[in-house]
Amino acid sequence: MKRGANRTPEWVELPDEELLDLRLCDLGLRIEGTPLEERLQALHQEFERAGFRHFRPYAWLSWDWFTPDGVTGFSIPFYLAHPRLVRLERRQMFHVEGGTRESCMKLLRHEAGHAVDNAWRLHRRRSWRETFGPWSTPYLSHYAPRPRSRDFVLNLDYWYAQSHPAEDWAETFAVWLRPGSRWRRAYAGWPALHKLEYVDGLMREIREAKPPVRTRERPDSLPRLRITLREFYRSKQRHYAEEGHRIHDRYLRRVFSEPGGQRRGETAAAFLRRNRQDLRRRIARLSGQHPYVVDQALHAMITRCRQLGLRRTGSRQDALIGSAILLTLVTRSFLSGSSPWYRR
Numbered sequence: 001m002k003r004g005a006n007r008t009p010e011w012v013e014l015p016d017e018e019l020l021d022l023r024l025c026d027l028g029l030r031i032e033g034t035p036l037e038e039r040l041q042a043l044h045q046e047f048e049r050a051g052f053r054h055f056r057p058y059a060w061l062s063w064d065w066f067t068p069d070g071v072t073g074f075s076i077p078f079y080l081a082h083p084r085l086v087r088l089e090r091r092q093m094f095h096v097e098g099g100t101r102e103s104c105m106k107l108l109r110h111e112a113g114h115a116v117d118n119a120w121r122l123h124r125r126r127s128w129r130e131t132f133g134p135w136s137t138p139y140l141s142h143y144a145p146r147p148r149s150r151d152f153v154l155n156l157d158y159w160y161a162q163s164h165p166a167e168d169w170a171e172t173f174a175v176w177l178r179p180g181s182r183w184r185r186a187y188a189g190w191p192a193l194h195k196l197e198y199v200d201g202l203m204r205e206i207r208e209a210k211p212p213v214r215t216r217e218r219p220d221s222l223p224r225l226r227i228t229l230r231e232f233y234r235s236k237q238r239h240y241a242e243e244g245h246r247i248h249d250r251y252l253r254r255v256f257s258e259p260g261g262q263r264r265g266e267t268a269a270a271f272l273r274r275n276r277q278d279l280r281r282r283i284a285r286l287s288g289q290h291p292y293v294v295d296q297a298l299h300a301m302i303t304r305c306r307q308l309g310l311r312r313t314g315s316r317q318d319a320l321i322g323s324a325i326l327l328t329l330v331t332r333s334f335l336s337g338s339s340p341w342y343r344r
Contacts (some may be wrong), residue, residue, distance in 0.1 A: 020230035028038040029081040043108045049206040060218040067114035072215045074111035092233045113173030119211035131198045133165035147293045153247035255322035256310035265313040268305035297330040
């Protein structure tokens with residue numbers, strides 16, 4: 001184990017109910033010696049290949065992914081620093097944001113885009129505002145994405161570039177930075193290509209210069225967070241609580257069975273994951289929708305099945321037909337911005 005790496009904590013073997021009573025500041029986590037260290041090194045190598053001579057974003061552990069205004073580093077959620085906490089996050093939230101290397105790197109590039117913006121105060125430039133919109137635009141608690149729009153790049157889920165001009169910038173930067181993205185070819189004919197070309201020209205302008213802003217601040221760093229894991233997850237679950245009726249739940253229950261007496265059947269989430277590629281291809285072809293749109297709808301279905309604890313008890317063919325019909329309905333809801341499962 002590397003020097004400074006996380007030692008095996010005493011809480012690793014605790015059951016969830018006891019682990020939830022620990023305070024975040026008492027977890028004793030560090031980035032060093034974890035997969036996060038390697039991923040940050042990979043990010044810094046991407047900056048080096050992109051020609052940045054005097055800038056590398058720094059990172060610290062906190063409660064979520066975020067880049068504070070004016071700060072040239074960003075926060076990574078604490079649970080990614082230990083596999084035991086990754087399992088707890090999945091059980092509490094049914095999803096681990098950044099839980100795979102690929103998804104983690106997407107998020108790292110995104111947050112690095114915010115850090116670059118802060119380091120050079122890029123959003124103050126008229127050309128930046130003309131390309132992405134006013135940075136001062138208020139953030140909304142919810143946004144209605146336009147899945148058919150080609151004005152924005154695709155990096156994080158749910159068309160996140162459409163949520164705010166600052167996120168549009170960070171998403172465009174992330175696509176530009178990713179090695180081998182071939183963004184000129186991938187976005188040929190899209191209005192979003194203009195944004196990528198703007199980022200490319202701007203980075204060529206600043207990449208060899210020292211940034212005017214340099215910070216080492218770490219707001220809400222893990223040692224300062226004195227809430228318990230239980231309090232943290234109660235707050236997080238309230239934040240993500242979905243309002244209104246989930247109009248598609250009753251259709252899910254027609255295709256799959258409720259938990260209870262039948263415990264041997266394959267979980268509905270596992271069934272959908274196993275057939276994800278086939279369902280995505282079929283519905284995209286039949287509906288004429290982009291496979292990415294269909295995949296986002298399918299991701300929402302899988303998450304909801306996991307939340308409801310549904311299982312497949314009928315034949316595979318019946319489940320596939322029912323899933324395809326429901327996926328078509330959910331995809332249409334995503335396109336109209338009315339999906340009850342959609343959230344960000």
